Amino acid sequence: MDVLWMIVLTVGLLGSHCEGAISCKNENGFDVDWFILYKNKSGFDYVYIDSTNQNLKKNNKLVNNQAGVLANTLNPYFEKNKQSPHFGFIAYNDQTPSCNALKEYGHSKGVVMMDEDNVVWLLHSTPKFPAGDESNNFYPDTGEKYAQIFMCVTLKSAQSAQIAQHLKDINAYIFKEHNRGKLKDSSTAPQPLPYHENLKSAGGSQFKRFVKQVSKERDPKEGDLYVTIANTLQSNLYIQTWRSEPKDPKKRPLSETEKKKLVTITSVKTAAGEWKHGCDHSKWCVSDSENWMCVGDSNREPSQFERPGGALCINNPSVAEAFRQIINSSVPDADSVSATECDPGPPKRPRVDSTG
Numbered sequence: 001m002d003v004l005w006m007i008v009l010t011v012g013l014l015g016s017h018c019e020g021a022i023s024c025k026n027e028n029g030f031d032v033d034w035f036i037l038y039k040n041k042s043g044f045d046y047v048y049i050d051s052t053n054q055n056l057k058k059n060n061k062l063v064n065n066q067a068g069v070l071a072n073t074l075n076p077y078f079e080k081n082k083q084s085p086h087f088g089f090i091a092y093n094d095q096t097p098s099c100n101a102l103k104e105y106g107h108s109k110g111v112v113m114m115d116e117d118n119v120v121w122l123l124h125s126t127p128k129f130p131a132g133d134e135s136n137n138f139y140p141d142t143g144e145k146y147a148q149i150f151m152c153v154t155l156k157s158a159q160s161a162q163i164a165q166h167l168k169d170i171n172a173y174i175f176k177e178h179n180r181g182k183l184k185d186s187s188t189a190p191q192p193l194p195y196h197e198n199l200k201s202a203g204g205s206q207f208k209r210f211v212k213q214v215s216k217e218r219d220p221k222e223g224d225l226y227v228t229i230a231n232t233l234q235s236n237l238y239i240q241t242w243r244s245e246p247k248d249p250k251k252r253p254l255s256e257t258e259k260k261k262l263v264t265i266t267s268v269k270t271a272a273g274e275w276k277h278g279c280d281h282s283k284w285c286v287s288d289s290e291n292w293m294c295v296g297d298s299n300r301e302p303s304q305f306e307r308p309g310g311a312l313c314i315n316n317p318s319v320a321e322a323f324r325q326i327i328n329s330s331v332p333d334a335d336s337v338s339a340t341e342c343d344p345g346p347p348k349r350p351r352v353d354s355t356g
């Protein structure tokens with residue numbers, strides 16, 4: 001083999017490596033099976049944990065960095081014209097950069113990417129995300145304020161139909177798409193709600209997805225996503241959601257189901273800052289004793305009991321323990337929590353949007 005041929009071969013191999021299957025990525029651009037990112041209440045710092053390093057650590061790059069975790073993961077979309085014709089992308093969000101979705105759509109936010117090999121599913125809590133279609137504008141300016149959470153999982157494309165079913169069942173409000181039909185959809189029958197289904201990541205980790213029930217009467221026993229999760233996992237939950245202060249006692253979130261307790265987190269303390277739940281737009285929960293941690297679509301307020309939505313849960317002892325560890329304070333009863341509490345003292349902000 002002559003030298004020139006070896007160079008051609010080497011360059012070719014390197015090139016093909018760069019075009020590997022889509023995946024969740026870390027801040028160095030390497031593939032990870034999954035990650036969870038939890039942003040500070042103001043600014044762009046966050047704590048981060050992934051399949052390769054199971055400690056919830058402070059980041060190096062900011063959340064909106066052009067070569068950070070989120071930009072690296074979304075890069076195939078930014079460069080969609082260079083991708084194979086099998087690449088597809090879907091972004092859904094009840095709060096798009098230009099409008100809010102009607103209430104029959106899921107109070108749900110996420111991105112799904114697919115290619116011949118994999119499906120990448122990124123659930124999150126950030127309004128207007130992704131804002132632009134490039135590495136320098138995908139993170140919305142409005143996303144600086146309040147804490148936000150992202151959970152990414154890399155799945156084999158064999159799970160494509162499950163994700164398609166999920167988006168249908170939460171009635172996702174899709175506002176950006178590219179080759180949407182590449183998300184293989186074999187299902188036609190709507191499923192009775194609520195339901196849950198196991199998902200295995202490409203790397204073999206155990207996940208579970210939930211689709212919540214819709215309660216037209218805004219009954220918390222039916223319409224609260226976290227009641228379904230607690231009853232299904234048979235576990236007490238610590239729950240963080242956007243602030244809520246329902247006036248009508250019958251519509252308030254429950255502090256327990258038949259057997260399980262639903263504890264409200266009132267502040268967290270992480271390596272990237274500490275904040276009260278009034279400054280936290282993330283939606284997540286963690287089991288008190290099992291290895292489940294979930295990122296949810298829904299808040300625990302009456303207006304959301306009548307909206308569709310879902311959750312993605314990971315079964316991982318390090319993740320569950322890390323999220324239990326950052327709970328700084330909690331109360332057994334969601335009623336006793338003041339919805340307006342954020343920073344100590346002024347300025348008192350107007351409520352951004354009653355549907356959070």
Ligand SMILES: *[C@@H]1O[C@H](CO)[C@@H](O)[C@H](O)[C@H]1NC(C)=O
Nearest residue numbers: 040041042043045271272273
């Ligand atoms: C988190 O945000 C608070 C409030 O802006 C700030 O004081 C703190 O320095 C931030 N923490 C980190 C690690 O960025």
